[in-house]
Amino acid sequence: MAYKKIMAILVATCLLTTFILQKPLTTSAKVKNDIAFDIKEKISEISPLETNSIIVNNESINLYVEFKDSESALNSFKEKYKEELDFIKQNLNLEQLTMDNWEEYYNNIIGMEDLIVEIPNNILENKHLLLGFFDIFENSFKNIEAIKYYDMVSQKRTGATLEELENLSYLIPYTSEINDSEGKFISMEDEELESIKLKEGERKEEQKSSRTYGINLNNAINYASRHAPAGSYNSPAYNYFTWGDCTNFISQILAAGGVSHISSSSPESGWWFRRSNSGDPYNPYIYSQSLSWIRADTFARYWGVSYRTTSHSAFSGKLYAGDIIGYDGSSDGDWDHLGFITQADDYTANYGGKIYYDYKVAQHTTDYHAWTSTSTNGWENLGDSGYTYGLIRD
Helix, strand or coil, rough: CCHHHHHHHHHHHHCCCCCCCCCCCEHHHHCCCCCCCCCHHHHHCCCEEEEEEEEECCCCEEEEEECHHHHHHHHHHHHHHHHHHHHHHHHHCCCCCCCHHHHHHHHHHHHHHHCCCCCCHHHHCCCCHHHHHHHHEEEEEEEEHHHHHHHHHHHCCCCCCHHHHHHCCCCCCCCCCCCCCCCEEEEEECCCCCCCCCCCCEEECCCCCCCCCCCCHHHHHHHHHHHHCCCCCCCCCCCCCCCHHHHHHHHHHHHHHHCCCCCCCCCCCCEEEEEEEECCCCEEEEEEEEEHHHHHHHHHHHHHHEEEEHHHHHHHHHCCCCCEEEEECCCCCCCEEEEEEEEEEEEEEEECCEEEEEEEEEECCCCCEEEECCCCCCCCHHHHHHHHEEEECC
């Protein structure tokens, strides 16, 4: 599992001796496992991008790709997508987009289809670019966090603890790589960046017996099917995050399937959810949870990503009922969204000119339970927009 590889990286990282910023790399620079995706090219047309790196064990480790000038990028974005942003502002009662409220726009665009109002086609067509911009825009803040955190722990006379190094591993792209103490190349997670051509009627390989370890699949699927559709929300035992409930929902599905919580006193560790009484009749409960319970990227890294690809055909051939899937919206090195498979075909068919194994996704934000071949679900088109697909907890 990818989690084991992360732990191997942490041991190797104990040998860190230097931590410096190198000269920025442009997005046209060739970096191992870095592909020039269309969505990045489109976003770079708004404002130039760059990728900074750090030195770990004498090896260059990439940070997240970011805008060279965030404020200039935001101004260019506001000018280029004025119509779309005005629509979002007016219908969601938001203030004018600024450096201080960009996250509100980002979160609301994610769940745009859940709005009661009708959304113009041109705005829906540009949704991937709008999300892609904010996905890259947030990276400068993430990079600052990673640099500050490591700078803090590396200055300690006693050295960084294993827990601190593990926290650091969550602050850099999953595509970042490192040499261990023996010079062996270690990746943050397994990958098969393959592309395959399918023919109509092809049968899927036999399902692995270990796919659904430690889970009551029927209970998990029943919960997912019942609470995924729009308006169904979650079981009363849980809260619902209007700004983004996809990972919270996936965690509930696992819990419904009997997967035990991994408790911790810190939200930065373990995988857990708690509800306590507040004594307030209007807000009777207090909810708390680990970051891995509610954040897509943290969840994916915690449980491990066994397979990733930019090919939807290849991706569809790996899927079975009970699988957790995710996508990286701009292929920048962190996971943005999760879904759960309740059904999957074992033969290929042609759907609108695309040949793949159809599968039914239960997800939140946007909330639905639908086959990929339907208009409700759009997973089959994500690869065309430069997204990376991932198979989690395999």
